[in-house]
Amino acid sequence: MALFVAGLSHKNAPVALREQLAVDDDKLRELVRDIQGAGVLPEVVVLSTCNRVEVYGVADAPGEARALAFRYLCRHRGIDLAGVEPLLYTHVEAEAVRHAFRVAASLDSMMVGEPQILGQVKDAFALAQACETVGPRLHTLFSQAFSVAKRVRSETEIARHAVSVSFAAVELAKKIFAGLARRAVLLVGAGKMSELAAKHLVEQGAFPVYVANRTWSRAQDLARALSGTAVPWDELETALGTVDIVVTSTGAPTPVVTREAVRRVMHGRRGRPLFFIDIAVPRDVEPGVDALTDVYRYDIDDLKQVVDSNLRERAREAQRAEALIEREVGKFLARLGDVEVIPTIVSLRARLEEIRVGEVKRTLARLPEATPETRAAIEALSTAMVNKILHAPITKLRESSRQGAGRSWLELVHELFALGRRS
C-alpha cells in the first residue's frame, strides 16, 4: 500500500479547466464514497478549491488508483478525462508527504502564505472523515500536515506582511503610531480604494472618521457609511490639524493639500505625526510635504513599492519554511518507516534466534561431557554470530525505509528468510 497524491493546480492547469473540475461539498461526499466503493483505494480524501483539485489516497497501484479517481471525478462533472489526464501530476510516498505539507502550509499557493488554504484542507479532511473514507495512514498524514502548517505560520513570517496596497498602508500607520486605537482619520475625496483603506483603519480601532468632499452630499453619504462625520470642504485645513491619518483620493487635477497648508498645520500639532495615504492619480498631496518633520506621505507608487518589498520578505520567509518542511518530512518518514519495518525486524530476529537455539541444543546434546564453560562459550559464539549477521541487513532496512524506499527491501527480506507473507 502506497501513499499518493494526484491532481492538478494553478501551476499547470488553466482556470477554465479548474473551474470545470471544482466540486461542491454535496457532490464531494458522493464522490469520495464512490471512489472508495470501487475498492482500489481503501483511503481517500479529495481537496477541491478554485486553485487545485487533488486526490490523496492509499493504494497498491497509485497509477491505477489515480485513473480510477479521476474517471469518477470527470464523470461527476461531465467532462472528458482525455483533456485532464495529461495535466495530472502524481506524487508517491515521500513526495506525497512533502506535497501535502507544502499545500497545507500555503507554500504551494498562488499567493504564497495566503491563510485560506489550511482551512480548505481541514474541511476536505473533515468531510472525508464524515464519509468514513479516512483510514489510519491518511489520518496520520493530515494531522501531521496541520501541525506542520501551524509551525510554519508561527515560526516564519510568510503570512505576516501585507500584499495589498490598502493593508500595506495600515501596516505603515502602525510603524508610525503606537497602535491605531483612537487615531482620527480624515478621508478626502470618496474613492472605492480610500473607503477600503478607511475600513481597514477602523477595524484596527481608528476613531473618529471625518469625510471631506467637494460635493457635500457625497461627503454625507460616505460619512454615514463609515459612521463618521462630514466636514465642509473649506474647513479641510482645520481638519488636517486635528487628525492623525489622512487618506486622499479625489479626482482633482492639482494637489488639494499643499506643502504650505501642511507646514502651517504642523505648528499647532506639538509634534504629533501626520500620515498621508495618497491614493489619487494625479496626486492630491504635494510631494514637497516629505521635507517637513513628522510628516509621512505615501502615494500609490510608494505603497506599491512597500508591497513589493513585503513580497520579497515573504519569499525569504518561504525559503525558511521550505527548510522547515524538509526536516518535518524527514521526521515523518522516519517515524512511518520505523513503524513499517519493526514487525519485519522482529520476525527476522525471531527466525534466526529459533535456528540458533535449535542448533545449540543439538550440538550440546552430542557433547554430554561439555563443561559449563564450554556450554557458555557455545551460547556466546552463536549469539555473537547471529547478531553480526543481522547487523548489516537491519541497518539497511531502517535506512531505506527512512528514505521512503523500504518496501522493496522488506519484500526481499521476507522472501530470502522465508518469513511468511507480509500483511
Place this chain on the structure above:
Amino acid sequence: MHPGLINPAVVGYICAMGLALAYLVQRHELVHRLAVLSTLAGWAAHTVALIVRAVELGAPPFGSLPDAVSVAVWVIVLLEVLIEQRSGLRVLGAFVLPIAVVLILKATTARPATLAPALAGAWVWVHIALALIGIAAFVFNFVGAIMYLLQERQLKLKRPGAFYYRLPALETLDRLTFRTLALGFPFLTVGLLLGALWARTSWGTALTFDPLAFFSLVAWVIYAGTLAGRAAAGWHGRRAAYFAIVGFAALVVTLGAGLFMPGRHGF
C-alpha cells in the same frame, strides 16, 4: 576583579551579543531564545563575581571606576532583560548588548583597581550608585534614539528595509527615549549633587577641576536642556534623538576621562 569569576560573564555577554545580532539579521525563534539564555547566564555569573568582589572588599563593589563600570553593565543588562520582557521589543538586545560588551571589556582591561583611600562615608556610595543607575538609563535613552533615527529614515525613504520590519513604531521609540531620559535625569542630578557636596566637605571646595566631574556636568547640561526642550517646547522625535546621542557621547567621554585621565575620580 577575579578574572576567573568575571570572564564567564564576559563570555556570556559576548555570546548573547552575537546571537542578538544574528536574530536581527535572521529572525529565528530559537536564536532569540538562546540569546536570552546566554544573557541570563552571563548576568548570573556577573552577579556572583560582584558578590565575591563585595565580600573581598568588605564594601560595595563599586569603589573604583572599573568596578563601577562593571556594576553599570550589570544594571544595564538587567534593565535590558526587563524592558524586553515588558515591551516585547525583541531587537533591543542587538542594540544594547554591544554597548554592554564594550563597557565590560573596558572595565576588565583597565589598570588594576584599588579601593580609593578617599572613599569613606555612606554618602559617597550613594553618589556612585545613583550616578550608575543614571548612566544605565541613558544607555537606553541612546539606544532608543538610534532606533528612532533608523526607523524614521526608513519611513521617509519609503523603501522598507530590514529595520522597517524589525523595529517598532516611531511613537513607541520616542516614548522609550523620553521615559529613559525622565528616569535617568533625577538619578544623575542627585548623584552629581551628592558628589559636589561630598567634594566640599572633603576638599573644602566643590569647584576644583576634575575631568570626570567636568564632563559629567557637560552631559548633565545637555540632558537638562533636552528635558526642558521636551517639556516646554515640545521637542521630540529626531531633534530629541540627536540630543540623546550628543548627551551619551558626553557620558562616554566622561567615563573615558575617568578611566584614563588623572583626577580625583582616578581613585
